[in-house]
Amino acid sequence: MISIEARLARMALKGDQQAFAEIVGLYQDKLYHMAYRMLGNRQEAEDVVQDTFLRVHKNLERYDQSMKFSTWIYRIATNLSIDRLRKRRPGYSLDAESSEHEGLDGYSMLPSDDRTPESEALLSETQRTVHQAMATLPPKYKSVMVLRYLHELSLQEVGEVLDMPVTTVKTRLHRGRDFLRKKLERVL
CATH class of the missing domain: 1.10.10.10 (Winged helix-like DNA-binding domain superfamily/Winged helix DNA-binding domain)
Structure with missing residues (x-):
């Protein structure tokens, strides 16, 4: 029996945009949470999810239907996350003042996670x-x-x-x- 995801992948491969949108709907949040747990950064996690769907769309003909679709898409997202982790190079101290932004140290330039007091x-x-x-x-x-x-x-x-x-x-x-x-x- 063929899974619903595999059926959607086959339909998307034939050009059905709604089928691809359903794949995105099924996996978007799951992939985001996985990428966020690995990267600890919202923007990078969102980028990984976007890159994952771009790769899925581009490589749908390569999907092996003998394999679970979820395994295939998670593999793509995990590999993209690992690539981002490998590329991170701490090349400066957060305590050092920035030469570009006088009077600001690295901590003040870190992106915020936009946490609310309630979520904290x-x-x-x-x-x-x-x-x-x-x-x-x-x-x-x-x-x-x-x-x-x-x-x-x-x-x-x-x-x-x-x-x-x-x-x-x-x-x-x-x-x-x-x-x-x-x-x-x-x-x-």
Whole structure:
């Protein structure tokens, strides 16, 4: 039996714009949350989602229908997120004054997350600490941890999304948990 996503992909490949819009509707929020968890930045997460749909649209003929559509689209978004993480290079200190903007340090130029007092109250201190620790994970562990624990994919699905054997997924989960445990022991 063919999935609804695979059917929509086939229709979109034939030029049905409404079918592609339905694919976007099905995955837009899920991909955004996954990218945001990996990148910790709203703008970058939105860019990843947009780039993902551009690649999906451009490469629909390459979609292998023997594979779950969700696995294929998550793989694209995860790889784009990992690419962005790899490109990040901390080349300056946030404490140093900017030469372009006299009197401003790096902290004052960081983008805001536009959090409201209400949303801040909802995030407990422990959740914040865990999210901060997750943000420091190396990309190879972060991608596995986000897909497994925040998106609740099975080990097999994580392996399919990241194109790696389940044994590698298990190893990276174990090492990622160890990394987090050590980091949180120092903080909590």
